[in-house]
Amino acid sequence: MAKELKEVVNREDNYSQWYNNLVVKAGLAENSAVRGCMVIKPYGYAIWEKMQRALDDKFKETGHQNAYFPLFIPKSFFSKEASHVAGFAKECAVVTHYRLKNDPNGNGVVVDEDAKLEEELIVRPTSETIIWHTYKNWIQSYRDLPILCNQWANVVRWEMRTRLFLRTAEFLWQEGHTAHETKQEAIEESERMIHVYADFAQNWMALPVVIGHKSENERFAGAEDTLTIEALMQDGKALQSGTSHFLAQNFAKAFDVKFAGRDGKEEYVWATSWGVSTRLMGALIMAHSDNNGLVLPPKLAPIQVVMIPIYKGEEQQAAVLGKFNEIAAELKKRGVSVNIDDRDYLRSGFKFAEHELKGVPIRIAMGARDIANGTIEVARRDTLEKSSVSVEGIESYIVELLDTIQENIFNKALKFREEKTTKVDTYEEFKKVLDEKGGFVLAHWDGTVATEEVIKTETKATVRCIPIDAEDEEGVCVLTGKPSSRRVLFARSY
Amino acid sequence: MAKELKEVVNREDNYSQWYNNLVVKAGLAENSAVRGCMVIKPYGYAIWEKMQRALDDKFKETGHQNAYFPLFIPKSFFSKEASHVAGFAKECAVVTHYRLKNDPNGNGVVVDEDAKLEEELIVRPTSETIIWHTYKNWIQSYRDLPILCNQWANVVRWEMRTRLFLRTAEFLWQEGHTAHETKQEAIEESERMIHVYADFAQNWMALPVVIGHKSENERFAGAEDTLTIEALMQDGKALQSGTSHFLAQNFAKAFDVKFAGRDGKEEYVWATSWGVSTRLMGALIMAHSDNNGLVLPPKLAPIQVVMIPIYKGEEQQAAVLGKFNEIAAELKKRGVSVNIDDRDYLRSGFKFAEHELKGVPIRIAMGARDIANGTIEVARRDTLEKSSVSVEGIESYIVELLDTIQENIFNKALKFREEKTTKVDTYEEFKKVLDEKGGFVLAHWDGTVATEEVIKTETKATVRCIPIDAEDEEGVCVLTGKPSSRRVLFARSY
Numbered sequence: 001m002a003k004e005l006k007e008v009v010n011r012e013d014n015y016s017q018w019y020n021n022l023v024v025k026a027g028l029a030e031n032s033a034v035r036g037c038m039v040i041k042p043y044g045y046a047i048w049e050k051m052q053r054a055l056d057d058k059f060k061e062t063g064h065q066n067a068y069f070p071l072f073i074p075k076s077f078f079s080k081e082a083s084h085v086a087g088f089a090k091e092c093a094v095v096t097h098y099r100l101k102n103d104p105n106g107n108g109v110v111v112d113e114d115a116k117l118e119e120e121l122i123v124r125p126t127s128e129t130i131i132w133h134t135y136k137n138w139i140q141s142y143r144d145l146p147i148l149c150n151q152w153a154n155v156v157r158w159e160m161r162t163r164l165f166l167r168t169a170e171f172l173w174q175e176g177h178t179a180h181e182t183k184q185e186a187i188e189e190s191e192r193m194i195h196v197y198a199d200f201a202q203n204w205m206a207l208p209v210v211i212g213h214k215s216e217n218e219r220f221a222g223a224e225d226t227l228t229i230e231a232l233m234q235d236g237k238a239l240q241s242g243t244s245h246f247l248a249q250n251f252a253k254a255f256d257v258k259f260a261g262r263d264g265k266e267e268y269v270w271a272t273s274w275g276v277s278t279r280l281m282g283a284l285i286m287a288h289s290d291n292n293g294l295v296l297p298p299k300l301a302p303i304q305v306v307m308i309p310i311y312k313g314e315e316q317q318a319a320v321l322g323k324f325n326e327i328a329a330e331l332k333k334r335g336v337s338v339n340i341d342d343r344d345y346l347r348s349g350f351k352f353a354e355h356e357l358k359g360v361p362i363r364i365a366m367g368a369r370d371i372a373n374g375t376i377e378v379a380r381r382d383t384l385e386k387s388s389v390s391v392e393g394i395e396s397y398i399v400e401l402l403d404t405i406q407e408n409i410f411n412k413a414l415k416f417r418e419e420k421t422t423k424v425d426t427y428e429e430f431k432k433v434l435d436e437k438g439g440f441v442l443a444h445w446d447g448t449v450a451t452e453e454v455i456k457t458e459t460k461a462t463v464r465c466i467p468i469d470a471e472d473e474e475g476v477c478v479l480t481g482k483p484s485s486r487r488v489l490f491a492r493s494y
Numbered sequence: 495m496a497k498e499l500k501e502v503v504n505r506e507d508n509y510s511q512w513y514n515n516l517v518v519k520a521g522l523a524e525n526s527a528v529r530g531c532m533v534i535k536p537y538g539y540a541i542w543e544k545m546q547r548a549l550d551d552k553f554k555e556t557g558h559q560n561a562y563f564p565l566f567i568p569k570s571f572f573s574k575e576a577s578h579v580a581g582f583a584k585e586c587a588v589v590t591h592y593r594l595k596n597d598p599n600g601n602g603v604v605v606d607e608d609a610k611l612e613e614e615l616i617v618r619p620t621s622e623t624i625i626w627h628t629y630k631n632w633i634q635s636y637r638d639l640p641i642l643c644n645q646w647a648n649v650v651r652w653e654m655r656t657r658l659f660l661r662t663a664e665f666l667w668q669e670g671h672t673a674h675e676t677k678q679e680a681i682e683e684s685e686r687m688i689h690v691y692a693d694f695a696q697n698w699m700a701l702p703v704v705i706g707h708k709s710e711n712e713r714f715a716g717a718e719d720t721l722t723i724e725a726l727m728q729d730g731k732a733l734q735s736g737t738s739h740f741l742a743q744n745f746a747k748a749f750d751v752k753f754a755g756r757d758g759k760e761e762y763v764w765a766t767s768w769g770v771s772t773r774l775m776g777a778l779i780m781a782h783s784d785n786n787g788l789v790l791p792p793k794l795a796p797i798q799v800v801m802i803p804i805y806k807g808e809e810q811q812a813a814v815l816g817k818f819n820e821i822a823a824e825l826k827k828r829g830v831s832v833n834i835d836d837r838d839y840l841r842s843g844f845k846f847a848e849h850e851l852k853g854v855p856i857r858i859a860m861g862a863r864d865i866a867n868g869t870i871e872v873a874r875r876d877t878l879e880k881s882s883v884s885v886e887g888i889e890s891y892i893v894e895l896l897d898t899i900q901e902n903i904f905n906k907a908l909k910f911r912e913e914k915t916t917k918v919d920t921y922e923e924f925k926k927v928l929d930e931k932g933g934f935v936l937a938h939w940d941g942t943v944a945t946e947e948v949i950k951t952e953t954k955a956t957v958r959c960i961p962i963d964a965e966d967e968e969g970v971c972v973l974t975g976k977p978s979s980r981r982v983l984f985a986r987s988y
């Protein structure tokens with residue numbers, strides 16, 4: 001087994017270390033010299049790029065355009081929306097100076113105290129404030145609406161406990177910020193975008209998600225409603241994977257953004273914002289991987305097929321590589337990304353383990369005997385099954401198999417989630433399921449912040465969401481016994 | 495004429511204001527609430543995205559991968575390469591705190607002095623230091639080389655005088671950082687990338703460039719050699735449009751990055767870095783635009799063809815739009831981006847002016863008479879020529895015309911540059927040409943920093959580059975009369 005793999009602990013023994021091992025050993029990301037900031041390595045970034053491309057296409061199909069707003073936000077902008085500043089003030093990186101100088105005592109460079117900013121600048125933790133300040137100048141009449149902007153950007157939230165991809169001080173994300181003429185239109189936009197995220201999660205990441213509304217407690221700072229997609233990880237914890245906010249007129253009021261309506265009357269503009277981040281990388285890894293390494297859904301795998309030659313001597317090597325080149329050329333024509341691993345200084349066993357660790361969906365191996373027999377060995381990463389397949393028509397076989405694997409990974413995750421979703425009717429049951437089985441718990445709740453707080457303190461579980469497709473069902477809150485008209489989704493979470 | 499256009503001054507009257515008017519009125523970018531930081535508006539960002547896509551494809555074709563490194567750089571990293579810190583220390587945004595708190599006096603939020611960082615963080619002005627600190631852990635043996643990484647990122651340089659796209663405190667760019675086994679390989683990489691930039695400038699931006707070496711004076715802080723592409727703007731000034739640096743072993747030494755070579759001996763790694771930025775947007779605008787607005791090369795135009803219906807009454811409107819939809823569908827199949835401007839509350843004259851301002855390469859207009867005659871009016875943005883063309887085969891006509899326009903814009907810029915490139919042999923002539931004609935001046939120079947400094951002080955011109963294809967020619971320095979073996983390129987510049 002490869003040296004790298006030896007250092008990956010088993011998922012069952014230490015989930016958290018298993019996750020961290022995978023991220024680092026598979027070459028996705030690592031911690032940097034700056035506390036809480038990660039380096040996204042080429043293999044990890046290639047997956048993120050595939051996510052970006054797929055999401056960006058979906059944004060454009062739904063009429064959005066990209067733009068770019070400043071990294072820095074004047075401190076005073078922050079205070080303009082009361083709940084917003086309360087939500088973000090405690091984790092802001094603050095720029096106070098704009099120059100360094102040589103230390104007069106000869107100790108390298110020091111901050112030049114003469115270059116102090118009049119007003120401090122905040123490194124954006126999210127961009128509602130600077131964007132709504134900008135929109136004020138873009139919007140005069142209803143004809144200027146809607147504005148459907150998105151930006152791909154880095155943001156900084158000074159988190160105290162960080163974990164690669166899941167919670168980092170700097171992360172990459174996209175943030176959509178839209179402006180609308182009517183409340184209804186803004187609500188529809190926020191719903192449209194949470195469905196775009198759900199579609200992406202399910203069809204690209206092979207990750208089943210529950211769409212729902214956040215409780216008041218967990219709402220975005222400045223939103224009137226937050227929609228979320230919640231996914232279940234293999235340790236039975238939930239991961240919030242994307243959110244879409246109906247901001248009502250809160251930011252329009254804070255930044256005085258009005259428009260002349262069709263009736264000539266001035267009104268405040270209605271808003272949404274929505275985002276997903278590199279946290280999705282964490283979701284992808286934690287949802288599907290196993291003790292051998294990553295399991296990547298083919299649609300997001302930077303390399304979909306790896307080909308490993310088995311040979312003795314140069315003649316066999318040339319014959320196998322010749323055949324590989326033919327197959328690879330044909331696969332590339334069909335849009336499949338292929339890597340021929342012809343490194344001659346590594347044993348095939350090492351290569352097998354390495355590509356397993358990296359989650360390459362299909363591994364092909366071929367030796368002299370295969371050539372003689374007209375066969376090829378095909379190994380699936382998702383099931384670890386190997387089979388000997390005819391070389392004749394191998395390209396179509398591979399293309400179909402990639403679809404099969406994509407579907408299988410999703411179905412496996414869906415089955416897991418279904419098994420780990422439990423309806424409970426008493427608080428005893430609630431606690432027992434959380435402790436013994438984990439996963440999603442569907443329970444009645446009286447809808448109050450106070451009850452959610454008690455449950456959170458006592459069980460570490462929170463309302464992940466009030467599912468949009470929750471059925472009407474009369475019941476009583478598991479904690480207080482007060483009436484409830486539908487079950488909500490509880491879980492412990494990241 | 496459209497209201498927007500009225501406010502664009504003539505290029506001949508005030509070049510600098512003309513430029514600024516275009517950027518703002520065409521909806522490319524605007525100043526933000528943060529000094530020196532711009533907002534890139536959707537139309538401007540769409541052009542930048544096209545640039546990014548074309549460049550990124552070229553980087554990948556030449557074997558590079560994208561990655562992402564932290565926004566922040568610990569202050570101490572900066573001091574490790576002496577000339578690097580000297581070059582950047584005076585324009586750094588410095589993060590000193592990580593939290594805000596409510597002002598005890600009730601004046602909104604203030605910086606929490608209890609949340610002071612032990613070591614200040616610099617918002618990256620360029621990433622050599624943090625990247626080479628990271629590479630130290632990635633490189634042990636020659637088998638780990640080369641590393642061919644690029645990142646798309648925002649950087650901050652606290653410039654005192656800023657201009658949209660040309661010089662902003664925050665800008666977007668890509669920075670390639672490569673690590674090599676040999677000096678020769680690193681030099682070849684730096685040359686390869688400057689040719690990638692030149693190819694992009696010429697074939698996508700329709701911008702002829704001179705490739706050359708920077709003089710010692712203008713070299714990147716930390717480089718042993720800087721290659722540049724220099725373009726000529728319509729006011730006769732040069733614009734440095736992209737640079738590629740051979741960093742020798744400077745950063746490897748500063749960050750102690752060694753590898754075990756093929757002979758088993760340890761050696762410092764060889765490096766390059768190379769970058770282009772949103773400054774290219776400035777080059778694109780200033781090189782081709784006229785008093786009617788932008789002139790975009792078709793390959794970078796977000797909208798290549800705009801179709802404007804001319805009609806009276808709903809019947810004519812429906813007929814023209816019906817025909818437009820047919821043509822647009824066919825053009826889209828052929829990869830042409832089309833916009834049908836069916837806004838019914840604007841006069842066609844306004845629309846004509848607006849799309850001219852925005853630089854849409856081809857405008858198509860059609861009215862009832864055209865339908866009867868089987869014709870369509872085609873207007874070229876580059877030459878402002880209009881012609882009546884048969885609707886039959888219009889799609890092929892358009893596709894070819896886009897190529898013709900791309901070529902014509904390049905040829906026009908090339909002709910302009912040739913006319914504005916002057917060989918001079920005396921200092922009198924040198925000054926006269928700069929003052930009266932402007933443009934590139936090819937002159938002999940003794941190769942010393944001192945001479946370049948005097949010339950700069952007296953004429954505001956600098957050595958833009960020592961062209962890589964400069965012919966051997968014996969001569970004497972225009973200032974000092976000392977011997978010189980080839981002419982170098984002088985100009986005033988942005």
